[in-house]
Amino acid sequence: MLPDSTSNEPESHGFIKYKIQQAPNNTIGTIIENSAAIFFDYNFPIITNKTFNTIVDIIEITTSDFSIYNNSKDVQVFPNPSSSTITFDVYCSNYLVEIYNIYGMKLSSIKSNTNYQTTVDIKNFSNGIYFYKILVNNETTSTGKFLKI
Template identity: 30%
Template sequence: MLTSSMSASNTLAESTMGNNSATFSTTVIGSYDPNEKVAATSSGWSNALYYIDQDEWIDYTIRFQNTGTASAIDVVVTDTLTSELDMATFVQGASTHPFEVSFKPGRVVEWRFANILLPDSNINEVASHGLVGFRIKPIQPLLPGTLINNNADIFFDFNPPIRTNDAVLTAELGTAVSELVPEQVLMLPNPVSDHITLTSNNTTILGVRVFSADGRLMRSERSNANRCTLDVADLTPGIYVAQVRLASGGVVQQRFIKN
């Protein structure tokens, strides 16, 4: 898991400080197409499902690489947004290079990297990569089973476009949170000083989130086993809630005390 954190600050007074930082996690896998599009939901529970009652934003990242035989003078990325996405909620994200973004007819978003001079991968593999990101909300109401399917086209100078993979999310209803049943998941030790282990007897644990008593998210861990151990040593003493998502579809929670 590759986790990136960003924060921003200025000297002016702000009424809302909660949007000044963000953390994104990406699962590192094997070989990949260097020109790709990936989607991540705001809850972080799944990269394939959009939980209607828990998710809000979809964060898209479009990656590109010049694998030609000469530097690319200009790179243009276009994305035709599917009808399930609300263009009015579009928020521009980070990019590796300066660009101009514009909106074209037919729900097309265009990023133009003029005079980018992107070296080819044979000359400078590291510098041959680039990316651009954005976030957007689906149009509501969103029905369970709806597919949110999107891709992008990447133009290197006058060459034909390279189309990315389809980034597909399926809309689903999340299961309402219920009290943790000891027979389903065992949490030990409680109270805890440094590490706490959650064990499921009959299903796989997909993820665990830890919230403070005032509702702040303190931890978010993914899992793919019936046992998950969390390092909580740096949490300040107090009462916390562990929210556990199970492969059976349930979401359960239980309080624990940090010494």
């Protein structure tokens, strides 16, 4: 339950999460509008801002200078998807984990000197797809992606 804004303003912010069940005849370019009515303490509802979702064809996401190496036997990433932390289980020590957003911007760089597992806090990341790079001796040995939910 959310506290009221006068008693705890930062914790009073909430969000609405929903899924869209599309009609089978939606065409590319169809715009689906949505808003919600939120009720507090049996008062009249507060109507949220409208959201707009546009039906599009498949979108290809690419980042420059980033190719995916799939060495799944060398690296395990879990849980994937995740909402709080991601653990990299790497079959070697002394490695570097770099995390990138979908625009190719490096968000974090974590050095692991002796531990085979490195856990990264992703609570403050926005929901979406992220890419990782594992480097050993300044050489990329593995790359992949994970989903923050």
